[in-house]
Amino acid sequence: MAGLPVIERYLARPRDVRALGDIERIFFQSSGTTTFESDEARAAFQERWLQRYLTHDAAHAFLAVVNPGRGDEAVAGYLVGSLDDPARASRFDDLGYFKTMAELTARYPAQLHVNIDADWRGLGVGRALVDAFCDHARAAGAPGVHVFTGRGMRNVRFYEAAGFAEAGAVAWNGHEIVMLARGLG
Numbered sequence: 001m002a003g004l005p006v007i008e009r010y011l012a013r014p015r016d017v018r019a020l021g022d023i024e025r026i027f028f029q030s031s032g033t034t035t036f037e038s039d040e041a042r043a044a045f046q047e048r049w050l051q052r053y054l055t056h057d058a059a060h061a062f063l064a065v066v067n068p069g070r071g072d073e074a075v076a077g078y079l080v081g082s083l084d085d086p087a088r089a090s091r092f093d094d095l096g097y098f099k100t101m102a103e104l105t106a107r108y109p110a111q112l113h114v115n116i117d118a119d120w121r122g123l124g125v126g127r128a129l130v131d132a133f134c135d136h137a138r139a140a141g142a143p144g145v146h147v148f149t150g151r152g153m154r155n156v157r158f159y160e161a162a163g164f165a166e167a168g169a170v171a172w173n174g175h176e177i178v179m180l181a182r183g184l185g
């Protein structure tokens with residue numbers, strides 16, 4: 001019987017192929033987009049919402065690991081993020097909404113993406129990952145953190161319980177996305 005997952009820095013597992021496989025599986029399981037026009041489109045989607053954070057911001061990524069150090073260890077959830085203001089960091093130029101929210105991203109520059117394996121949701125694992133990232137961002141001097149999600153999504157309640165509140169909203173790809181922000185002062 002597995003105990004609750006343990007939160008670890010992603011960098012504590014250099015070149016851990018099994019962990020990477022788990023992260024990729026949870027990413028596609030959790031994302032709203034399930035079919036892709038081509039392999040290239042699927043790869044671009046993964047690059048945009050997951051891989052570039054592991055490439056450029058590995059120091060800010062966290063894993064929730066079940067049975068760490070045992071033969072049956074597995075990743076139950078992950079969080080990737082960045083501390084750089086995305087309205088001013090050119091690697092995020094592909095997401096135009098950051099620049100339209102530049103005043104807010106200056107106040108809440110850190111950003112995160114968190115996903116939990118469906119079997120492990122509702123047990124506090126997502127909250128533990130968000131809290132670990134916020135502690136880390138605060139210690140690094142970030143004044144605030146934000147996430148974007150769809151208006152009315154169930155995860156809004158999750159972020160509100162973790163201290164986030166709506167700071168703004170913008171139309172993107174034909175629907176409204178909201179910016180939820182939390183100060184780290």
Ligand SMILES: CC(C)(COP(=O)(O)OP(=O)(O)OC[C@H]1O[C@@H](n2cnc3c(N)ncnc32)[C@H](O)[C@@H]1OP(=O)(O)O)[C@@H](O)C(=O)NCCC(=O)NCCS
Nearest residue numbers: 030114115116121122123124125126127149154155157158
């Ligand atoms: C949203 C998510 C990260 C929360 O992590 P978690 O470990 O399940 O959440 P916690 O146990 O810490 O907190 C529970 C709250 O999370 C939310 N939540 C729980 N299960 C959820 C699910 N299947 N889908 C969406 N939100 C869920 C609810 O608001 C829940 O509160 P409630 O019990 O009052 O309904 C996780 O459920 C998940 O990965 N969902 C699917 C993908 C997603 O929405 N990712 C965030 C993209 S911005």
